[in-house]
Amino acid sequence: MADSPLPSKPNSSLLGHSVIPIVNKLQDISAQLGANTPIELPQVAVVGSQSSGKSSVLEALVGRDFLPRGNDICTRRPLMLQLVRSEGCGEEEFGEFLHLPKKRFYDFDAIRMEIEAETDKEAGGNKGVSDKPIRLKIFSPNVLDITLVDLPGITKVPVCDQPSNIEAQIRTMITTYINRPSCLILAVTPANADLANSDALQIARSADPDGSRTIGVITKLDIMDRGTDARNFLLGKVIPLKLGYVGVVNRSQEDIMLKRTIKDALVAEEKFFRSRPVYNELADRCGVPQLAKQLNQILVKHIKMLLPGLKSRIHAALVSVAKEHASLGEITESKAGMGVLLLNILSDYCKELSSMIEGKNQEMSTSELSGGARIHYIFQSIFVKTLEDVDPFEGLTDDEVRTIIQNSTGPRSAFLVHDVPFEVLIRRQIARLLDPSIQCAKFIYDELVKMSRRCMANELQRFPVLRNRVDEVIRKFLRENLQPSETMIRHIVGMEMDYINTSHPSFIGGSKALEIAKQEVKASNAAAAMIPKNKDESEKPQPFENTLKSRGLVSNQVNGVVPDQGARRLAEEVVSSGNKSGRHWKFPAIFNGSDSRLSIKEHLTSKLINEPVQHVEHAYSMIHLKEPPSTLRSSEIHSEDDTVNIIVTRLLLRSYYDIVRKNIEDSVPKAIMHFLVNHTKRELHNVFIRKLYRDNLLEEMLREPEEVSIKRKRTSETLHVLQQAFQTLDELPLEADTVERGYSLPTDRTGLPKSPGLQFHL
Numbered sequence: 001m002a003d004s005p006l007p008s009k010p011n012s013s014l015l016g017h018s019v020i021p022i023v024n025k026l027q028d029i030s031a032q033l034g035a036n037t038p039i040e041l042p043q044v045a046v047v048g049s050q051s052s053g054k055s056s057v058l059e060a061l062v063g064r065d066f067l068p069r070g071n072d073i074c075t076r077r078p079l080m081l082q083l084v085r086s087e088g089c090g091e092e093e094f095g096e097f098l099h100l101p102k103k104r105f106y107d108f109d110a111i112r113m114e115i116e117a118e119t120d121k122e123a124g125g126n127k128g129v130s131d132k133p134i135r136l137k138i139f140s141p142n143v144l145d146i147t148l149v150d151l152p153g154i155t156k157v158p159v160c161d162q163p164s165n166i167e168a169q170i171r172t173m174i175t176t177y178i179n180r181p182s183c184l185i186l187a188v189t190p191a192n193a194d195l196a197n198s199d200a201l202q203i204a205r206s207a208d209p210d211g212s213r214t215i216g217v218i219t220k221l222d223i224m225d226r227g228t229d230a231r232n233f234l235l236g237k238v239i240p241l242k243l244g245y246v247g248v249v250n251r252s253q254e255d256i257m258l259k260r261t262i263k264d265a266l267v268a269e270e271k272f273f274r275s276r277p278v279y280n281e282l283a284d285r286c287g288v289p290q291l292a293k294q295l296n297q298i299l300v301k302h303i304k305m306l307l308p309g310l311k312s313r314i315h316a317a318l319v320s321v322a323k324e325h326a327s328l329g330e331i332t333e334s335k336a337g338m339g340v341l342l343l344n345i346l347s348d349y350c351k352e353l354s355s356m357i358e359g360k361n362q363e364m365s366t367s368e369l370s371g372g373a374r375i376h377y378i379f380q381s382i383f384v385k386t387l388e389d390v391d392p393f394e395g396l397t398d399d400e401v402r403t404i405i406q407n408s409t410g411p412r413s414a415f416l417v418h419d420v421p422f423e424v425l426i427r428r429q430i431a432r433l434l435d436p437s438i439q440c441a442k443f444i445y446d447e448l449v450k451m452s453r454r455c456m457a458n459e460l461q462r463f464p465v466l467r468n469r470v471d472e473v474i475r476k477f478l479r480e481n482l483q484p485s486e487t488m489i490r491h492i493v494g495m496e497m498d499y500i501n502t503s504h505p506s507f508i509g510g511s512k513a514l515e516i517a518k519q520e521v522k523a524s525n526a527a528a529a530m531i532p533k534n535k536d537e538s539e540k541p542q543p544f545e546n547t548l549k550s551r552g553l554v555s556n557q558v559n560g561v562v563p564d565q566g567a568r569r570l571a572e573e574v575v576s577s578g579n580k581s582g583r584h585w586k587f588p589a590i591f592n593g594s595d596s597r598l599s600i601k602e603h604l605t606s607k608l609i610n611e612p613v614q615h616v617e618h619a620y621s622m623i624h625l626k627e628p629p630s631t632l633r634s635s636e637i638h639s640e641d642d643t644v645n646i647i648v649t650r651l652l653l654r655s656y657y658d659i660v661r662k663n664i665e666d667s668v669p670k671a672i673m674h675f676l677v678n679h680t681k682r683e684l685h686n687v688f689i690r691k692l693y694r695d696n697l698l699e700e701m702l703r704e705p706e707e708v709s710i711k712r713k714r715t716s717e718t719l720h721v722l723q724q725a726f727q728t729l730d731e732l733p734l735e736a737d738t739v740e741r742g743y744s745l746p747t748d749r750t751g752l753p754k755s756p757g758l759q760f761h762l
């Protein structure tokens, strides 16, 4: 064993003996994940300008020479140094690198050489820097458990191969460590430089503005200008820090060259403080042993503060990685295994689609409607609502109704309502219901396609070939199912058009319609008769409207029967439209004669009989009839019967249309559910098996893309590491407080550590 300067008697209740090893273990665990580790562990980062003495402080804490040191840049990669106190004073001291597992370095010069070689490997041989850390553990009975990160020193001027932005590069590297709230900052400032402008304190302050996790270390107290001292600094009077300052004296370059041991250097340091009365009262802030003690205490407190949060972060990471890992599934090599896997995937897919449709899906959205709820919305709020809002008489004028009535009566007068015009017109209106019904089926088909895509999100992602095949099969199957549902819809509408069931119990019926129509016309006639003759025609109130108001027809019964609102509205429309146009039909005409066409005939006959023949010669000339026009419109003079007929036809249409509309609103969703939705749900699994479950296709279907296997490997590693970390945290004793009990550095009457050696034990 080499020249250990720290004779020690380990004690069972060592400072930080419980928590620091746990953090060290976690550090090893998380190191396996590299830079992407979700575990942010408490650590101490050593920062300062180049050659400020950072490595010397670390070596003094370890008590061994093992770091590259010199007057130019030495630390060029972060060095994560775990000091592990080994039990028993006879224990050998050795180092272990994480990149060389199981290789023990008993020769500390070899450790230095390995650090140099590793640095050159990543950062090049010519003063370059790299942020990839080197991880080193030192096992010794003479150290306290501390984990430190030695960082490259802040430099201003690039040398050798260093890039022009070297200062920025190093500052960024330092900042990434010290910005983490879990990081304690050991800010090293040489006492022989301008303390107030210390780079270390400046950069530490930028990351820790209130100084709650920064410990100040003042090195090179031995080479300060004569007549000056660092007392005010150590007391925190210049730049206050909550965790305070410690002053140290390390070996000079000359000491190193003269191969002066650290043990000697520590003795010299102790002498130095003894010989300077100015530092006498500051025993707890002077010397490497004090630094070790304070660092350890602060670190223990810091770790205890951070551990609960760390545990819950690790737990959260564990849950999410486990979920990701599970979503990637297992790998199967055997044919039988593949077959089972494929069957499972297909049946899971079918189950998921079914539960989406039925609204039993586990991942139900709280922000929007999904799955079956969207289907219901399409049926009720789009399809049914649209049909209800549609005006069945849209585009059907009274003239058209009249024309159809006249056409259907042939050469006779239409004095009785005929059922042909009603049937012709109702068929036309029923036909209009086909398009929205077919469209409704298409909407539901689109919804099913969307749902099928959402089911793809899970395990199928692993197997692109299978995913595409599943997509193809389900789309084809849905298309196949859309067809019979469309055919059924055509049948439903066709059936409604084919047989007009005028015996339907809800149908108003001809006689009742006629009764209502006659009453309405009568009522409007009575109203028109009450209008004063001298009043200007344009100012007259609408007679039918007046009648309705005066008789309260809107809610009154007609002959003891309550006509439905639609029928009443309709009758009103027909009568008032006749009034409004003035062209079709005038109340005086109805009131003066029962049939306007008859009145004209009478008028013509009387004219022929009563008028004397004045020009006899013309009496013999040939009487010419006006040629009938190629297109004949219905007569412009309308009788009261015409009006009644129109009202009756419209009442019948409205009543029957409402029956059909309700049938369609009921049957179309049933047809879509039966032929498209439920059939897909019932048969999809069989279709999948028929189309996709083939022995010779198994391998091709279950071929994973490379990135999935890489991802599985990575998540499996992360999962393992997180599980280890979680278990490690579970080992944390409940009474972590006990770890702080009992540590005291033996001191003499002056309060300084006893010479010759430093006691790192109780």
Ligand SMILES: Nc1nc2c(ncn2[C@@H]2O[C@H](COP(=O)(O)OP(=O)(O)OP(=O)(O)O)[C@@H](O)[C@H]2O)c(=O)[nH]1
Pocket (backbone or CB within 6 Å): 048, 049, 050, 051, 052, 053, 054, 055, 056, 057, 068, 069, 070, 071, 072, 073, 074, 075, 152, 153, 154, 219, 220, 221, 222, 223, 248, 249, 250, 251, 252, 253, 254, 256
């Ligand atoms: N006299 C004296 N010299 C010291 C003291 N501390 C360090 N030195 C010397 O200062 C030089 C730089 O020390 P290092 O420990 O390498 O400094 P560093 O901050 O680690 O340097 P880099 O890693 O290159 O940034 C060495 O020659 C040390 O011997 C001290 O307290 N007193």
